[in-house]
Each structure stands twice: as C-alpha cells, then as structure tokens.
Amino acid sequence: MSFIPAPISRFFHRTASPPHFYTLADKLLPWLTVLFLLLLIPGLYGGLVMAPADYQQGDSYRIIYIHVPAAWMSLFIYVLMAVMGGIALVWRMKLAEVMLISSAPIGAGFTLVALVTGSLWGKPMWGTWWVWDARLTSELILLFLYLGVTSLYGAIEDKRSAARAVSILALVGVVNIPIIHYSVEWWNTLHQGPTVSKMDKPSIHISMLIPLLLMAGAFKVYYAIAVLQAAKLELIKREPSAQWVKNLLEQNA
Amino acid sequence: MKPHRKQRLLLIGLMLIGIGLAATFALKAFNENLMYFFSTTDVAEGKAPRDALFRLGGMVVKGSVERPGADLLVRFKLSDFSKEVTVEYSGILPDLFREGQGIVAMGRLDGRGVFVAEEVLAKHDENYMPPEVADSLKKAPEAE
Amino acid sequence: MSLENFFAMGGYAFYVWTSYGITLAVLLWNLFAPIVQRKQLLRQLALKQKRAQQ
Numbered sequence: 499m500s501f502i503p504a505p506i507s508r509f510f511h512r513t514a515s516p517p518h519f520y521t522l523a524d525k526l527l528p529w530l531t532v533l534f535l536l537l538l539i540p541g542l543y544g545g546l547v548m549a550p551a552d553y554q555q556g557d558s559y560r561i562i563y564i565h566v567p568a569a570w571m572s573l574f575i576y577v578l579m580a581v582m583g584g585i586a587l588v589w590r591m592k593l594a595e596v597m598l599i600s601s602a603p604i605g606a607g608f609t610l611v612a613l614v615t616g617s618l619w620g621k622p623m624w625g626t627w628w629v630w631d632a633r634l635t636s637e638l639i640l641l642f643l644y645l646g647v648t649s650l651y652g653a654i655e656d657k658r659s660a661a662r663a664v665s666i667l668a669l670v671g672v673v674n675i676p677i678i679h680y681s682v683e684w685w686n687t688l689h690q691g692p693t694v695s696k697m698d699k700p701s702i703h704i705s706m707l708i709p710l711l712l713m714a715g716a717f718k719v720y721y722a723i724a725v726l727q728a729a730k731l732e733l734i735k736r737e738p739s740a741q742w743v744k745n746l747l748e749q750n751a
Numbered sequence: 752m753k754p755h756r757k758q759r760l761l762l763i764g765l766m767l768i769g770i771g772l773a774a775t776f777a778l779k780a781f782n783e784n785l786m787y788f789f790s791t792t793d794v795a796e797g798k799a800p801r802d803a804l805f806r807l808g809g810m811v812v813k814g815s816v817e818r819p820g821a822d823l824l825v826r827f828k829l830s831d832f833s834k835e836v837t838v839e840y841s842g843i844l845p846d847l848f849r850e851g852q853g854i855v856a857m858g859r860l861d862g863r864g865v866f867v868a869e870e871v872l873a874k875h876d877e878n879y880m881p882p883e884v885a886d887s888l889k890k891a892p893e894a895e
Numbered sequence: 896m897s898l899e900n901f902f903a904m905g906g907y908a909f910y911v912w913t914s915y916g917i918t919l920a921v922l923l924w925n926l927f928a929p930i931v932q933r934k935q936l937l938r939q940l941a942l943k944q945k946r947a948q949q
Contacts, residue, residue: 547901550881554847557905559879564918588759600929607921615914622910625845625872631787669763673774684778685785686808688855693877703880724926731933738940747941 514593516733517742523726530723537716544709552706561619563709566694567717569612572640573675575605575721579647580672583665595661596736598668599651600728604721606644613637624688632681633689636674643671657736788855795834799860807836807866808855808874816850829854829866840868847873 512518545563552559582598585591616634617627628634647664654660682691693702694710702710734743778785788808789799799805809829816827824841827850838856848854848871858868904911 550883551905552879553882553885554852554875555879556907558846558907558910560904560911561914562879564914568918584760584763587763588756604925607925611918611921614917618910618914622907623845623847623873623875625848625870629787629872632785669767670770672767673770677774677778685782685787686790687787688872688874690875690877693879701876701878703884705881706879720922720926724922724929727926727933728929731929731936734933734936734940738936743940744944747937747944750937750941 514591516592516737516740517745519593520730520733520742520746523730527723527726530719530726534716534719534723537712537719541709541712541716544712545706549706549709550703555623558619558622559706561615562706563713565612565615565619566710567714568608568615569637570714571717571721572605572609572612572637573678574718575601575608576640576643576668576675577672579605579668583668586661586665587669592736595665596729596732597725599647599661599664600725600732601721602644602647602651604724604728606641606648608717608721609637609641609644613641629688631687631689632685633678633687636678636681639674640671640678643667643674646671790831791829791836792831792834794836794860794866801860804857804859804869806855806857807838807868808853809836810853811848811850813850829856836866837864838866838868840871842869842871844871845873847875852876 513522541563546560549560551557579598579601582594582601585594586598613634616637620629621627647667650667651657651660651664654663681687682689694707734746737743788806791807791809793799794807799807807829809831812828812830812835816825818825822841823843824839825844826837826839828835829838830836838858840856840858853874853876855872855874856866856868857870857872858866861867902908902912
C-alpha cells in the first residue's frame, strides 16, 4: 500500500542518492549564483541608495534590508529543518538527515545576524541594545536551538543515531516558531508589530518595500547555495570510502 | 505506506500535538510575566505594583511635554487612549522620543501618583514611509 | 546624493555599516568554510588512496 506513485517515488530515491545529488548540486550552483547576484545587487542599491529616508527614523531604518530578511530566514530554515527531521525519522532518508544538519549553521548565522542588527538598530531608535521582551527572548532561544542541533550532532559518535536525536530536537523546537512570529501580537513588547505580512495594507511605502522583497529573495537563494555547499561536504564525510567518492577523487586527479 | 512508517508518522504527530499543548499551557500560566510593560489603565486601576520598579508603556500625549526647569527634567503625560499617567524623567531621551509616539518607561510611582522614570525607551511603529508621504498623509484629513 | 552623504547615513553610519559588515562576514563564513573543508578532505582522501595503492 502506497499513496505515492511508483515512478515519483523512484525519482525521489534516485535523486536522493548521494552521487546523483552531488552532481545535481554542481549543476545547480552556477545558476543559483547568477540568480543570487541578480537579486542582491538591485536589492542593495535600492535599499541603500534609491529608497528615501524614513519620516521618523531617518537613514537608520536601512538596517531593515538585512534585519528583516535575516529574521525571516531564521524562522524559515528552522521549519525546513523540522520537516527534514520528520522525513528522516519516518522514511529514514539519508539525504534528509544531511540537509537537516547542513542547514543548522546557516540558520544559526541568520539568527545571529537578526539579533545583532536588531541590537544595532535598537540602540539609536529605542535607546537600548537589548531588552528581555517576548520577541527578542524567543529569537535568542532560536539561536540556542540551532547551536543545540549542531553540538548534539557533533557529540554523538554514530552518525545515524546522531541524526535521529537531532531530528527529534528539530521537531520539538519547532514549537518556538509560532511563538516568535506571534509574540508581538500575544504580548505587549518593545518590538513593534509586523509590517509586511499585515493583512489590510502593508505599512511600508512601495519604494521601500521593493528592495526589501529583493533582499528577502537574495537571502533565500543564498541559503540554497550555502546549504548545497555544506551538504556536499557532509555527504563525503558520511561515507568517505564509498565508490562514488573514489570516482570523484579520480576525476579530480 | 508501510505500517511501521505510518506508526512512526503517527508518533511524531502525537509528539508535536503534545508539545504544542504543553507550550500553550505554560505560556498561559506565565502570561503576566511575558508582558513587557503595564498600560496606563493598569496604573489607574491600581493593577501596577506599588513601591516597586516596573515598566509603563503608552503614547506620549500631544502637547503634554514640558521642561519645568533648566535641567534635563522632562514632564509629560502617557496615555493608552483611555487613562492618562504623568511621567517625570531626567536624562537623555532616545532619538525617536516625540509627542504622539509610543514609549516604554522604567520606574516607580511616587506618593503623588506620578511615575518617576529611570529609563525611557522609544517604541517605534511598523510604518515606514518617506517624509513627503507622511506630510501629505497629515494634510489629507485637515483638508476634508 | 553625494558619496559623502551616502557613507554618513544621516548620522547613523556606525549602526548601519556595522550591521552590513557583520552580516557580510557571517554569510561569507557560512558559504566558504564548507568549501575549504571539502577541498581539504578530498586532498586527504586522495593521499590515503595513493598510499593504499602503493
């Protein structure tokens, strides 16, 4: 009994096999790099040069063009990791484990960027580097979850059981994601409410919104590039004596 | 789907529901502690602590900011559009402090019912626009 | 807009440019660390293979 048609399931198994995935990553990477630059350059130019200064915050609000996309990515990558964790636990798919563990440092990086740039924005605008309100605290917990995933994986010798432990941690931690997102609505916080995802009308002027969306796209593509690079390393680390790695060595030689 | 996989999927689903419920109850229990500040209505109704430091949030009432002396002392009224509380603060205000903006002040109530702040943080709203647009928005309601 | 104005960021230069600088550093690190490590690992594996063949 299977609700996934056989050809599709076969396609996934083939693509998910390490050598196939490794070649596929190599094919995708140049295109992704081009796409990344196509989004990043107009995004940065639009955000730092073209967009007007804010009526209240002057030029300091330009931190938004990295702060908000980084914060979005910190949530997005964690949800993706939890999904990978679920797939790894149910279907015992090796590639899901590899993608999960390869995503963790990148997610931690984005979380760190969101926290640090938020702090650098908070000092001139709010008057403080840091407050323990619900939004900032839950985002800090997210950083610890990411670091927890990486260190738990490193601490367990057998990589199959390490991957299982990490999958469970990723799934448990996903409860923090809605808390971060809704913290500014459920509790009163120093952090303001959402700007772009508000239903009625986005409360950001169109000239400021376009670069923000470009930067968000650029960060997403950056994640794809970085996770493929990390996954390539992890695949070799997992099975250094596999035949496909030997073939790879011969190609390089 | 193979039965053992179905079982594992079910197990994960149950685990997620369990954690979600546990988190919901825990957050409900600590709801008060997760509030970053008290509102001015809380203070007027006596819900805010007496003789203890706490945070008070609200909108700076337009036209209420005054500097009674030559020093840094500032006096203004905070409001949540229902009750007002007078705040006194002596120190440097953040760049975003202005009338009609939200702030969060840390301090305590004195005998007169005045909130004496030791720290004032500005809370900014979620609106971003160029100054010209803000000006035209301001003019629009007046023209009607 | 002059270049000077651009770098001054309306007086917020320190906060804006530090933010962008730190972001650049973190993103570059996460991108290039695995590439460098993979190259090292492949070199080690190649060396090992050569020794095994001799």
